[in-house]
Amino acid sequence: MVDAAARISPLDGRLFQDEGILVEPAVPAVRLALRAPSAARAALSKALGIDLSQRPKASAVHGARAALWLGPDEWLVIDEEGGDLMAACGTVTAFHSAVDVSHRNTALLVSGRRAADVLSAGCPQDLSRGAFPVGAASRTVFGKVEIVLWRTGEEAFRVECWRSFSDYVFMLFEAAARDA
Amino acid sequence: MQQPFRLADVGRLGAAAPVNFTFDGKPFTGLTGDTLASALLANGVHLVGRSFKYHRPRGIVSAGAEEPNALVGIHRDAARKTPNVRATVQEVHAGLEAVSQNRWPSLAFDVGALNDAASPFFSAGFYYKTFMWPKAAWERLYEPFIRRAAGLGVAPDQPDPDVYANRFAHCDVLVIGAGAAGLAAALAAADTGARVILADEQAETGGALRFETGAAIDGRPGWDWAKAVTADLAARDNVRLLTRTTGFGYYAQNIVGLVERLTDHLAKPAPEQPRERLWQVRAKRVVLATGAIERHMVFAGNDRPGIMLASAARTYLNHFGVAVGRNVAVYTADDSAWLAALDLKRAGVGIAAIVDARSEIRGAHVEEARRLGIECLEGHAVTATAGRLRVSSIQVRPLAGGAGRVIPCDALITSSGWTPAVHLFSQSRGKLAFEAETQRFLPGTSAQDVDCVGACGGSIDLAQTIEQALEAGTRADGAQGRRATIVKDVRGEVWSGGMLGTAETGTGVKAFVDFQNDVTAKDIRQAVREGMRSIEHVKRFTTTGMATDQGKTSNMHGLAIAAEMLGKPIPEVGLTTFRAPYTPVTFGALAGHSRGALFEPVRRTPIHSWAQEKGAAFEDVGQWKRAWYFPEAGEDMHAAVARECRTVRESAGIFDASTLGKIEVVGPDAARFMELMYTNPWAKLGVGRCRYGVMLREDGFIYDDGVVGRIAEDRFHVTTTTGGAPRVLNHMEDYLQTEFPDLRVFLTSTSEQWAVIAVQGPRSRDIIAPLVDGIDLSDAAMPHMSVREGTVCGVPARLFRMSFTGERGFEINVPADYGRTVWEAVWAEGEKRGACAYGTETMHVLRAEKGFIIVGQETDGTVTPQDAGLIWAIGKNKADFVGMRGLRRADLVAPGRKQLVGLRTKDPNTVLDEGAQIVADPHQAVPMTMLGHVTSSYWSENCGHSIALALVAGGHDRMGETLYVPMPGGAIAVEVASTVFFDEKGERANG
Amino acid sequence: MLLIHCPYCQEDRPELEFRHAGEAHIARPADMAALSDEDFERFFFIRSNPKGVVFERWRHMHGCARFFNAARDTVSDRFLKTYKAGEPKPDLGGEGR
Known part of the structure; x- marks a missing residue:
């Protein structure tokens, strides 16, 4: 039998560090693609113990759990401590769609003084602190692939992408980081 | 090495x-901060290349990006x-290796210069008149000889090893x-406080x-002010200063492309x-x-090395400390050249005449x-020049008539x-307005949020320029901007004058308008005589302004000459469109x-590494790498x-099917949506059952297919083709x-949530049984086309x-991060039972x-389910x-449509080529x-003969007919057959 | 690269995040089965393709993933307005020309 904790993440062992930039894989997480009309939002927020914001680009964090607004009826819920998000949503009877995407996505943590500049090699959004403040989250593009970008600190970002794109994303970070 | 034209105590x-650098292999010395042009001039080198068409010796014209001539x-x-x-942009650095272009065997003696003597043959419209026919001349004359004789540099023959960045x-x-x-x-x-980028x-x-x-400016020489302001800006957090950019x-909506070297x-x-x-x-x-x-003056022989723009000579002097000659003549219609002459004279350079x-x-x-004793000739024109590889004299004549002199x-x-x-x-789509008084096109109505300040906006006064610039810089911050910046005591030079076209209507000798494409005033006149009326036609007929410099120095001259010939004002003749770059x-x-x-992006499945270790060959399927086959020794x-x-x-056999697209369809109306x-x-599909689904576009043609499982009343697990996954999801989201926005x-997309391990064959159940928990695998409990949730190897x-x-x-x-581990467990069970790993080819x-179709192979967007x-x-x-509704269109139900059939070759060993055409009579x-x-064709080991699928007109009614596949080696006879070649009754899947 | 105002994200976002999705305000007939050949042709094949203001669909593919509508001038390549799917054609006033 497989040890259920023995997840093999696609970026296991990868790390890039240079002056002012660190790119590393995030720990494996539980993730939920949550879709719900506004009627179910309050009940789902309660069941998940986290506020599902209605504000574009907003995120909410509670402990190891976060909910990122991706669209007017869509959130990406991330739990880094293995919480059973599907079960939590299962208690809500109002119409919604909860789909486990824990393994569909993988995440990189990008931090350092140059983090925003390095991201700007492939992301066309304005990543200045005014336009993309700490806590902002958005689906967008990085080079030729789609990512979910979440600013977790002044100089720290979480980049979620589908697992098979993570090699490309990591290599583009390496290439962009060489451009001092 | 000496730099004989570098002046002491002049320049910066x-x-x-x-x-140290080399030009055509010869060593030279310049100074840090030199451009290649200024360093060559410091060494007295004016001849740097041969022209595009006539191979005429050419020198340095400018001191900047507008340079038409000095290409190396x-x-x-x-x-x-x-x-x-x-050469005017390239900076020198230690070891720089520059070579001249378009010359053979050497820059000073060039065989191609015969083109110059033969120039009547190469006159305006040459390309259109000459490269017409006969067809054979393309191979024997035009391409190998004429086109090679014309041209500039040689493209590199190796891949570019440099890396480039984007921001x-x-x-x-x-x-x-x-x-x-x-x-x-x-x-x-x-x-x-605005965020500023200055390039x-x-x-x-x-x-x-x-x-x-x-x-x-501000009581200092202009250059010193510029350096002080630059240092100030560079130190600010809200300013990004980009030089060499x-x-x-x-482009649209104020997006501007910058390239930083x-x-x-x-x-x-x-x-x-x-x-x-x-950027x-x-x-x-x-x-x-x-x-x-x-702009240069247009006159006969104006292209000899040593003839250059006055501002360029002044830049080489005042910035680089280089004299462009010892005895410099001036030909002008603008005051600015006078100031250049005065600077040269004060620096000790002889001025032959103005x-x-x-x-x-x-x-x-x-x-x-006059006070400095310079001979000044007003109302005169230069009518000829002499000097083989560098100008040695000019011929001057009064425009009102009279004798000339040298x-x-x-x-x-x-x-x-x-x-x-x-x-x-x-380029920003702003409209240009022609100012008749000064004969200039100036920025008119803006199409975007843009201001033009200084000389590009038409200002000829430095104080006005600074005032405009401060205003524009402040406005740039929108409503909150309040002008805080003060710049005092601005004093600049004021130049007046200017002319377009030629001072005197010339002779047969070449008065060049466009140096880079070797277009003369005579060519432009000829174009008008031959019926070109618009500047766009003149441009294409003569190629003026179509070289890599896009006519920065020449376009206005060309336009003026055409306008004069047509007897129309310049704006009516038009201006060619400015395009990037x-x-x-x-x-x-x-x-x-x-x-x-x-x-x-190269996409790999969680099981990819296992296949790689086993020595699998891979094939590309979209962005995916898929295991193609697993060769043994x-x-x-x-x-x-x-x-x-x-x-x-x-x-x-065990197969990695992880790349299949997967979509989770969830909600009370899921079945209605499906x-x-x-x-x-x-x-009516029961929970736990599967069905093969066909998706059409509205026009009735097959768009995708896949097996769909019903996980719950309100939840379907949909699979799509590997390549179709993104567009199928987009198609479904669109509807x-x-x-159907009211459907709940x-x-x-769950394509990458799941690793998919297909286990196929008579022993498949035996292989997985030891690994599965919570699912009854008996045929009665889990028949063909069903789906169950449980655990495999302990994972959901x-x-x-x-x-x-x-x-x-x-x-x-299984969840993708467990994919490889579960695969290895399945493989271990499979090996015990004689199973193999198989790839996409099998x-x-x-x-x-x-006879199962593959969308995109058996279908091409024009195939209906029927x-x-x-x-x-x-x-x-x-x-x-x-x-x-699309399916009912007349053409989609008409007889004679191409229908999918099987083909059996008369010779069982012949494997048809996919894509080969099919005919009834090979002798027609x-x-x-x-x-x-033929849409698919393989050798079938299990059948012992080749098999093929094909789309054939009226195919369903041709069963048993003999058709032919004409190939270079002769027609191949085939018999139309059922698409099912093996286990026609379909019993094996159930038992 | 255009800058497109997404009516769902309520901000201007770069064109790279979007995908064009054809002409807007062509509703799929409720009773498809009864559609005549001529009506089907009009519905499926015929598009207006005017010079000037077009009403078109876009999807914020790599953003909020919503489809929405836009009025764009094909001469100036300017967006006059973007609005949510299902909303009626906006009155463009003087801008519509």
Whole structure:
């Protein structure tokens, strides 16, 4: 039998560090693609113990759990401590769609003084602190692939992408980081 | 090495370190800060290249990016050979290797110069008149000889080893050009707190202040002010200052392309340091401070080396400390050349004469010239020049008539006035307005949030320029901007004058308008005589302005000459459109990071590494790498696939199907939505059951297919083709969001959530049984086409009983991070039972033996379910589904449509070529009537003969007919047969 | 690269995040089965393709993933307005020309 904790993440062992930039894989997480009309939002927020914001680009964090607004009826819920998000949503009877995407996505943590500049090699959004403040989250593009970008600190970002794109994303970070 | 034309105590490079470089293999020394042009001139070298068409000796015309003539090759190493580099832009560095172009055997003696003697043959419209026919001449004459004789540099023959970077940037104010205007605008904008990007194509900021010694700002010489402001701006957090950076393209909604050159000026770039960086800047406002470009005078023999723009000579003197000659003549119609002459004279350079085409010239500069003892000829024209590889004398004649005379000189500087650099403004879709009084096109109505300040906006007064710039810089911050910046005591030079076209209507000798494409005033006149009426026609007929410099120095002359010939004012003749790029941009800069491994994402499944370790061959399927076949020792592809095919049907095979697209359809209306999206009925599909679904477009053609499992009343697990996954989801989202928004359904891609391990073959159940928990695998409990949730190897799984091989089969879906571990467990069980791993080739063969289609192989966007033999998949009692109405279109139900059939070759060993055409009679005349084509073709080890699928007109009614596949080696006879070649009754999947 | 105002994200976002999706305000007929050949042709094949203001669909593919509508001038390549799917054609006033 497989040890259920023995997840093999696609970026296991990868790390890039240079002056002012660190790119590393995030720990494996539980993730939920949550879709719900506004009627179910309050009940789902309660069941998940986290506020599902209605504000574009907003995120909410509670402990190891976060909910990122991706669209007017869509959130990406991330739990880094293995919480059973599907079960939590299962208690809500109002119409919604909860789909486990824990393994569909993988995440990189990008931090350092140059983090925003390095991201700007492939992301066309304005990543200045005014336009993309700490806590902002958005689906967008990085080079030729789609990512979910979440600013977790002044100089720290979480980049979620589908697992098979993570090699490309990591290599583009390496290439962009060489451009001092 | 001496630099005989470098003057002591003149210019700004003074104490700079010497730099050694070579030109055509000959060693030279320049100074740090030199351009290749200034360094060559310091060494008395004017001849730097041969012209495009006539191979005429050419020299340095300008001191900037507008240079039409001095194009050289720069060779850094075997792979880094850049052609057509402007010597006026390339900075020298230690070891720089420059070579001249378009000459053989040498620059001084060039066989191709015969073209010059033969020039009547190469006159305007030459390409259109000559390269017409006969056809054979293309191969024997035009391509090998004529086109090779014309041209400039040689393209590199190795892949570019450099790396290039890309950056998206956003700012409140983007200022292009860091001369007096640009610096003032950036300063004003920065003082408001705005985010500012300031870009200049030169290595240093300062613009025309490099040479304009008469300028003073804030009580300091203009250049000193520029350096102080630059240092101030560079120190600010809200300013990004980019030198060696050209704004080359102005696109929609204030996005401007900049290219920053990072290493071309360095002797030894760091490894992996990007050579160039492309900036894609989105600016709330753009301030264009791109200055003006001086024009040359158009007269006979105006292209000899040693003849250059007055502002260039002044830049070489005042900035680089280089005299362009010892006895310099001046030919002008603008005051600016007088000031250049005065600077040269004061620096100790002899001035042979100042020839001005204007009569009655006056002003302080004229008095000063006379006071310095310079001969001044007003109302005169230069009518000829002499000197083989460098100008040695000019012939001068009064325009009013009278005898000419010859004046010896070793350089001639000219100016016919200044053309505002409105290129970027025009690219921004701003309208240009012609100012008749000054004969200039100036920025008119803006199409975007842009201001033009200084010379590019038409200002000829420095105080006005600074005022405009401060205003524009402040405005750039929108409502909150309040002007805080103060610049006092601005004093600049004021130049008046200018002319377009030729001073005297000339002779047969070449008076060049466009140096780079070798277009003369005579060519333009001839174009008009031959019927060209619009400047766009003249341009194409003569090629004027179509070279890499895009006619920066020549367009206005060409336009004026055409207008004069047509007897129309200039604006009525029109102005050719300005297009990006302003100056040439490397492909590398545009490609950026998207090269090599980053050209396109390469997607790999969680099981990829296992297949790689087993020595699998891979094939590309979209962006995916898929295991193609697993050769064992000594096996070629044919042997490996034959073994894999046999093994699956005799025992079992294990296949990585992870790349299949997957979509989770969730909600109380999920079944209703599925009914609309697929041809099949779904409402009555029981939970735990699967069905093969066919998706159409509204026009009735097959769009995708896949097996769908019902996980719960309100949850379907949909699979799509590998390549179709993104577009199928988009298609479904489109209908859900915009046509059926009231359905309570949501869609989520789960393609990469699941690793999918297909286990197919008679022993498949035995293989997985030891690994599965919580699922009854008996045929009664889990028949063919069912799905169960449980655990496999202890991890949560969705287990499908389904088959794309026709055998008893399962597809194990487990969360992707467990994929490889579960695969290895399945493999261990499989090995015990004689199973093999198989790849996509075997998958293809096995499904073709069963007549299962592959969307995109058997279908091409014009195939209906009926054509493909899938009419059974259409729900008979459905009120609606996407494509239902389309299917009833007359052409889609007409007889004679191409239908999917099997083909059996008469010789069982012949394997047809996929894509081969099919005919009824192989002896008919060419072109034959095609009945259809082969869509899939394989050797079938299990059948013992080749098999093929084909789309054939009226195919379903041709069973048993003999048709032919004409091939180069003769027609191949085939018999039309059923698409099912193996286990026709379909019993094996159930048992 | 255009800057497109997404009516769902309520901000201007770069064109790279979007995908064009054809002409807007062509509703799929409710009773497809009864559609005549001529009506089907009009519905499926015929598009207006005017010079000037077009009403078109876009999807914020790599953003909020919503389909929405836009009025764009094909001469100036300017967006006059973007609005949510299902909303009626906006009155463009003087801008519509």
